[in-house]
Amino acid sequence: MIEVIKLCKDFGDLQVIRNVSLTIQKGEKVALIGPSGSGKSTFLRCLNLLELPTQGSILFDGRVITGSKTDLNRHRQQTGMVFQQFNLFNNKTVLENIMLAPLHMKRQTLRQALRKKSVCSNSNKIIREETEFQAIQLLRRIGLEDKKDVYPSTLSGGQKQRIAIIRALAMDPQVMLFDEPTSSLDPEMVGEVLDLIKSLADEGMTMVIVTHEMGFAREVASRVLFMDEGKFLEQGPPQDLFESPGHARTREFLSKVL
C-alpha cells in the first residue's frame, strides 16, 4: 500500500534520512524503533508529506505522491497522524476538534456536486448531522461522550491523546501514523492510549508507529524496524528482532532500553 523508494531527507547540511526504501502492505503494523535523532519521526512525517523528501519517491496505493502535482491535502486526508504533543485545536471544543476536518471535506465534495446540480440544497444540514453522529459514535467508543463540549485545556493527557486518535479516525483514513503517541504522557495514562491503538490494530488498520514502548511494539507490531543514523539497519518480526538481533547496534540499543 505504501512504497518508499530511495528516500532522502536533508535539513541543510544534515542528512536525516539516507537512501531508505520500504514497502508496507495493507493491514501491516510497523513499529519504528531506534535511538533519538535517528530519523524515525522525520521518516514518519515524510509519509504524509509534513516533511517533503529531498530525494526519492513515495507511492501510495500505486500512485506517486511525491510529485509536484500531488494534492497534499487530499493525501493527508487518507493518512491519519497522531502527535507526541497531541496537538488538539485549543480554540475548539472536543466535538469541533473531531468534526472540523471531515465537515470541511464533505462540504467541499458537496460544493462540487452542487455545481453539477446532482443534490438537493438541504444537504448541508444533513452532512452536519451525519458528521456529528459519527463524531459522537467515536467519542462513545472511548467513553468520553460527556466531554464533547469542553475545551482541550480541561482534559488529562490520556484523554487528549485518545481524542487526537479519534480525530484522525474521523477522516476514515487508510493508514494511521503514530509519532511517539505515549512519550509525553504520565505513566498511569499510557495504558489507556495503548489499549485504544491496540484495538485499532485488531480491527485491521494499517499503521506505522514510532515508539519507545518496546513491550507494546513486541505485542502489536507485525514487523519491527530498527533505525539508526537515517537508515534501517535491521527489520523483522518482533520476536526475531527482540530475541536475536543480528546487528551490533541493535543489540546495543536493545540492551539499553529493555
Added chain:
Amino acid sequence: MGDFQTKLEKFWRVFYWQNGYSRVAAGLKNTLVIAVLGLSIGILAGTLIAAIEVFPGKRTLARALKRLARFYVALFRGTPIVVQLLVTYYVILPLMAVNLSPISVCVLVFGLNSGAYVSEIMRSGILSVDPGQMEAGRAVGLSYRKTMMEIVVPQAVKNILPTLGNEFIVLIKETSVVSFVGALDLYVAFSYIGNNNYEFMVPYLVMALIYILLVAAITGLVQLMERSLRKSDRSHQTM
C-alpha cells in the same frame, strides 16, 4: 477659588449657551470615527501584512510581496504621523489630483499607519501559537489558509488582544493632531471655546478629562472581550 469660579462660568457660557457643546460633540465623533475606522483598516492591513510575512513559501511572488510588506512597515514606522498626514494631504493627493475630505484623509492615513504597527503585533501573535496547531491542521488535510483562519489566527488574536487594545488607545490619543490638515477634533473644539473669551484653563482641563474617560472606557471594553475569549482556557491556567 473665586477666580476659578469665573473661569468656570465663562467656559459654561460658551460651552452651553453659545452651542460650544455641538462642536465638542462633532469633535468627539470625529475622534472616534478616525480611531475606530483607522483601527479597522489597520487590523485588515496588518493581518494581511503579517500573513505575508509568516507565509513559508519561497517562490518569486512570495518574496516580492515580503519585500513590499517590509518596505510598507519601515515607511510608516519610520516617519511621524503628522508628517504622513501632511505629505498625504498636501503632496500625494494633489499630485494625483484626488480630492478627499480631511476626515477621509485622516481615516486613510491613521489606518495605514496603524496597519504597520498591527502587522508587527499580529506577526508576533501568530508566531506565539504552538506550531503543532498548524501541523495538526495540515495533517488532517486542511489547507494552509483554512488552518490559519480557523485555528491559528483565532488563537493569535486572543494572545494579542491586550496589545490591540493598547493600539486603539494610542490611536485615540494620536487623533489630536488631525487639525494639521483641517479636521475638527476635540482639540479644535475646545480651542474654539477658549479663543472665544481668551480663557483656556477650563476648556483644556475638560478636554483632558474627556480623553481620560475615553481611554478608561476602552480599557474596560478590552478587558470584557478578553474575559469572554478566555473561555477556552482553564481559569487558573496562564497560557
